[in-house]
Amino acid sequence: MRHPPRSVLAAVAGAVALIGSVTVPVVTASGAAPACSVEYSVTSQWGSGFQGAVKITNNTAAMSSWSLAFDFAGGQKLTQGWNATWSQSGTTVTAANESYNGSLATGASVSAGFIASWSGSNAVPTSFKLNGTSCNTAVEPSPTPEPTDPAEDGPPVLRASGNKLVDADGATRRLLGVNRSGGEFMCVQGRGIFDGPVDDASVKAIADWKANTVRIPLNEECWLGLSTIDPAYAGANYINAVKDLVAKVKAHGMTPVVELHWTYGQYTGNSAGCSDVHASCQKPMPDMQYTPSFWASVANTFKNDRTVVFDLFNEPYPDRATSTTTQAWQCWRDGGSCPGIGYEVAGMQDLVDSVRGTGATNLILAGGIAYSNDLSQWLTYRPADPAGNLAAAWHVYNFNTCANESCWNSTLAPVAAQVPLVAGEIGENTCAHGFIDQVMKWFDDRGLSYLGWTWNTWDCSTGPSLISSYDGTPTAFGTGLRDHLRALNG
Known part of the structure; x- marks a missing residue:
């Protein structure tokens, strides 16, 4: 149905939950903040595929463009992505900014998502580089949700x-x-x-x-x-x-x-x-x-x-x-x-x-x-x-x-x-x-x-x-x- 006339005025793409997805700022020996931080999360997972997301935070000088690189450690294969131009060569995955989100000010963040296949294990990446500079991250995969049992007086399974x-x-x-x-x-x-x-x-x-x-x-x-x-x-x-x-x-x-x-x-x-x-x-x-x-x-x-x-x-x-x-x-x-x-x-x-x-x-x-x-x-x-x-x-x-x-x-x-x-x-x-x-x-x-x-x-x-x-x-x-x-x- 079309709606009454109204004046028409990314977090993590496709996230099922952000449970278990954390970023821990890592401080160097001198106490300096990391140049960048990346939050990587597995937002949903099924038999042979999964949906993931990255949130990039820039802690250095403002950028007019950005490119994030990381390696899949479990043989995963990228199939599609959004909010970035995604590509994969061997195990290395690259996410480069789109025309609309290339500007990344100091302290600013940007998020992008993807879908990939996996088999055997779905190990999370351990290192990330933003425009060639290593980022400090802490990551955990999202847990598999427990099955939900309908309440006894709830609606039927149809x-x-x-x-x-x-x-x-x-x-x-x-x-x-x-x-x-x-x-x-x-x-x-x-x-x-x-x-x-x-x-x-x-x-x-x-x-x-x-x-x-x-x-x-x-x-x-x-x-x-x-x-x-x-x-x-x-x-x-x-x-x-x-x-x-x-x-x-x-x-x-x-x-x-x-x-x-x-x-x-x-x-x-x-x-x-x-x-x-x-x-x-x-x-x-x-x-x-x-x-x-x-x-x-x-x-x-x-x-x-x-x-x-x-x-x-x-x-x-x-x-x-x-x-x-x-x-x-x-x-x-x-x-x-x-x-x-x-x-x-x-x-x-x-x-x-x-x-x-x-x-x-x-x-x-x-x-x-x-x-x-x-x-x-x-x-x-x-x-x-x-x-x-x-x-x-x-x-x-x-x-x-x-x-x-x-x-x-x-x-x-x-x-x-x-x-x-x-x-x-x-x-x-x-x-x-x-x-x-x-x-x-x-x-x-x-x-x-x-x-x-x-x-x-x-x-x-x-x-x-x-x-x-x-x-x-x-x-x-x-x-x-x-x-x-x-x-x-x-």
């Missing part, structure tokens, strides 16, 4: 079974609830992490509507801690805030859905939401530069908690950029160089592979084209999922093309007959609920899932909002969803 979502006992479940917007835009606008309170009382207010699911939109640049984001709202700070909200949602027995909403990549073509290369609006497709890394990091964060659901990308619209529907669906699944889109696209298959490559088996949702409103060829182009735990996502508003029962019967029903179908966003901009009443009835008749947009106190005519207060006071639009959920779930 899996796709045929065209149903089922729990561990095989009982059919539906995702019925709301979206909690804010995490996708506040951080990139430099205004915080969430829009409005996310304390226990505000989450309990959602549960009091008898919702069982909360969808949480995210921003990839904020999660990865890219340098364009205020560090207070990025990297570990952002991740920890998301983890805290997920924990609160679960504590009230609701299923958390973490969803990628805004991404990197410049698009100025048909229906562009903005001309900015950064993640400050909805782009037609995810980008290959950062989105696979985002999902690898998110999956590593939550893979030990299978109650968390992954929604790959909010509202793809490659159909607005390409000349044919076939090209749009091919772009949607396969990514690469897509007609009309100037950056390299990460397709849905790339993102499924990123999640499953971590060992995560969590339920995955994948929305179709036309802002997730078109599922007409979803079954033909659906990505392969080795875990067999994939569901279709669909969005609908009263102003969409597929907003009537005839379209639902012809395009949604065939999908819902084969795979679980979740309407990740339903809404209308009339401040009434006549339209979503129709949607909910159609979905109820077929035992399907839906989530209202959105649990935010906006003007319901500009960005359909369910509430006028975070204590759960509904708008006229929200009254329809609240009363319906309470009637269903008592």
